[in-house]
Amino acid sequence: MQRVIYTSLLLGVTGFSCVKAQNSVSPNIILILCDDMGFSDIGCYGGEIHTPNIDRLAENGIRFSQFKNTGRSCPSRAALLTGHYQHDVGMGWMTAVDEHRPGYRGEITGKIPTIAEVMKANGYSTYMSGKWHLTLDDAFDAPNGSYPAQRGFDKYYGCLSGGGSYYTPTPVYHNLTRIKEFPDDYYYTTAITDSAVSFIRQHPVDKPMFMYVAHYAPHLPLQAPAGRVEKCRERYKVGYDVLRKQRFARLKEMGFIPEGMELPVYQKEFEGKRPAWETLTTKQQEQWITDMATYAAMVEIVDDGIGQLVETVEQKGMLDNTVFIFLSDNGATREGGYLGQLMADLSNTPYRDYKSRCLQGGTSTPFILTYGNVAKNKSKGEICRQPAHIIDVLPTCMDLASARYPKSFEEDLPGMTLLPAIGGGKIKKRELFFEHEASCAIISEHWKLVRAGRNDAWELIDLSADPFETKDLSGQYPKLARKLETRWNKWAEKYNVFPLEDKSWTVRIKYYRDLYSGKSEKTE
Template structure:
């Protein structure tokens, strides 16, 4: 072990153990336990790719997020559930999405256990557990885990038991919807009151930050705080203030090929990907016409791509500004020194919208294959940053352990010294599917385990060095040796058929336990129409 690295890990372990001992003593002291517990700020971006932060190799300027990373820990092998709703369900419950009713999207309640269009009320959310343990709980931003029929005005919208303030949050500002215009937001609520008036100059990312700051300013520091800051950005439509877009344009004129190679080199230099590997070609998986060099594009298409990518970058930079405001407010309030920060994205960059969107996603997901909605690494890989209170310095360390979005819930509880309940609403419940990442923060290895994925019949299992994955139920499985082939370029299923069969059996057993079957192969519109006609009640499982 490098002596400097060993010293840092040793120093960190001593500090963390001291902090845990102090926290444990505080929790057992009458009258002072709540004040001594740490605050937790959980931040999520929407559709942001693996390499879209400065501290993950990007040309996008994210100094505030980078500062958290430089004082914290970055994970290089963190996996999500591949799309907005499923990832949010897993984040909020610590469980695989199908097991809590959120196997697909909120657009329809299919009245099947794994596909109710919202998270079940049978297990607690992270906010409910923190609130039960004396925390003030705040949320600002995108919810997207309640069935759409509970908030759309044309469907007699009213709280159905699955809105944020009904699932543990004391205060909420944000959208119940999954996406839309940043200047006129669908399904926007202040607690349970609809907001339909958008003043001149309104921009959703600014408003999310504004309300998060106000929650902190009004917070009673006699209690600890849990805040969930769930940004819309950079989910399409790509919209940002014109002056911010203009600021970003020049850096994208060189084109995606050059930028993608530069990101790859920086990722390698930062130690976030293995060294000595070759960057795969741009992804032409669905359309060979997509696999083109920058020089082959017309000037008109180049201008469109630069405009789109500059807007995308500006959206992330505005998010970063807001995180800086939250940090500064916590410092002014005297809360920063006792606050944990966790930052992640819900899935990889999205290729939906146009062929140029695929080229944008190839850059944002560098160096990984495919995009949001797929269970290849481009869809399920995102940054994870954990920054501890100032008394515990991580010194910008990296962790290469395999981690999963279900781990965020138990990790937050572990950091705060909060126990997961044995019962909920008087009924016994099992613990989360995820595990605490605290051992990895200490520098210890996490236990080996298998991870499973499914979205719109795109399926995968990661087991040791191997991954079994397929685009959808109509295509064959591919067997990948992740150690030799981390960018998923070579299918080994014909060479090692026994291994492929072994992993498929594991995936099938998991899918059976977690209400994944039967897989639904209908396309989006047909699927929605079918289940709405079959089940007119679209208010969710109450």
């Protein structure tokens, strides 16, 4: 990690304090994360969803075209909050079960500081509102040391789990107190915004603020007020084929895609039978329109909330000294069945595949960084084409704050600061690695080696000519493919990825629960 020299911090991980006092010009940082939102959903990334507030951040800041996540919620959140690869902090899979393997403990380790703990030690007030999803599901009834309020956040409101209704999410906590009753007009996205706004209003302006707003939207279930859904219906009546072409054209106009490239139509992901819009029944078309309009409404409500955050910061006189960061935890999901996959195919335009896989559709996210003081945005409105990763968020925030990392963890973080790119410079070249449910990948310069699953063949992709992963070149360059596979294996050994596991959700949970109840044999 490219950083300033570390200095001494005291008292260990959760109680360390920084020797150096913060100066008064340290910027406030508001980090906003969406859940299961595709690469091209929002307006400033080519989408037809109305996101004027997010678009305004992009217009005044910088957008990344090659920013990558881990492909799934829990791992991405772990990487975001620690600056480490997810397996390195115990979060290689989900919170559903503790597999009693170093990389798969079902919650983030207490041995590595979170971004909130680091920022707090450097003089920041720290707040979080929204989805946590980094505590074992079996630990929701009583704080076990891994709750947000126990991992560096001064104030927290939100749901610990990764699912549930937007009208009655569970378990919802305010700091360490569980909330079980909700007003009749409760809607989770609005509540997340309201809590974040409340934290800002109570924040003393003479102290720097770190705010993490982790939205649940537009994660399933598809739920939004009927009036908001109705406002979005008309734009989806043309169907997904037309909308994909329109998004692709806008991405070209914006400069995300070179002029000569054509929109790929992915057949393999549909078992070779991707349906054209006209082949759907009228009932299927109506359902897809309604579902997509609901999805769009959910994103637009998030955007409304971002507008409220910016307005509140401005009312406090803090806007000029505030940095906003926006991204998604992974690509859109096909978990909604046949029509859900056709929705995700649109959301992830122009990329292949979906959430939980390490192909581009699963791991590509919008990433926007902007200063409230527009004059500080040296790359205003520009697109950064240098590869970056969600592990880079923590070191970037640290550099923005001139913050120091605890001396007891002085080893290099795998992530690095993105500030050179934001100032018009170059990010240091490095390789990026991925694994989730035995889907694996390595990106090395313009080459990517990837496989969809444990029993799938490795594919070698030249991202400079084929960013949509349509042509496997492993047969043409077998030595390069083997070389990259060897590097991936070395990374996997170092970061506690092995042994690979690809059991289905329920089978995997039962297997490891039975295993540590003495009812099964160890996995291979």
